[in-house]
Amino acid sequence: MGRVKEKYNRRQAEMRFERVYEIVAGERCIYCGMPNDGKYDHQPPVYVLHRFADGGLVTKKAIRERFGPCKLVPCCTICNMGLGAFHGSTDNDRRQEIVNWLLVDDRYPADKLILEVANRLIEDRFQGSRGNEIYQFPGVGRVIYIGALVGLIQGEFAGPDDFPAWLKVTQSELADWLRGAARRKSKYFLDMANLESYELVPDARDNPRGQFDGL
Ligand SMILES: [Zn+2]
16 A cells, blocks of 8 residues: 655644754845845755655655755745745755746736836936835836846856945845835735735645656
8 A cells, every 4th residue: 555645734844854954044045145034944945855755754864865964044035935845956046946936027028117117216216316115116126136146146246245236225125125014025025926826835836847756
């Protein structure tokens, strides 16, 4: 008789695998450079370890052999949502997964316009002719996240310290604005990604990019 696939309970799985993760200290998201506000990302995702264990027992050694050291890395809420259960093999691979939610959607011609308007708003803000209200527009958030993530992926910046002035200023202001109301960060991710809803369970997107095929 085959093993019955164990139902996924995130809380239980987190408790189960808690001890295999080591915390990497830091106050900025390792993917985009935004303040992480005390939040962390599991590398690999807890859901990946759950799938790896496949309802049976698994040792720390087996996990390390398969995935390398497991880390809890500083990560902003928005990048965390963009990653979902995606593991990937490098941080740039993970950045690409996040930014794919935010890049121009060619299926909608108007989407390009949204980013053009956002760019204009950012220029105005940087020149002082507009206030913090520009951050209410999710296109502005997209331009900021795309600027940081794509710049890091392409090696234009080695890290957030290399970001141009406009990006440093807007990241800092966006972070302040996002802290201004409860649940604003997760709502903003949905708006930026043009999603109606996103159940915050790691298997929300089943088997992202076929990563579980080899497990
Ligand atoms: Zn981030």
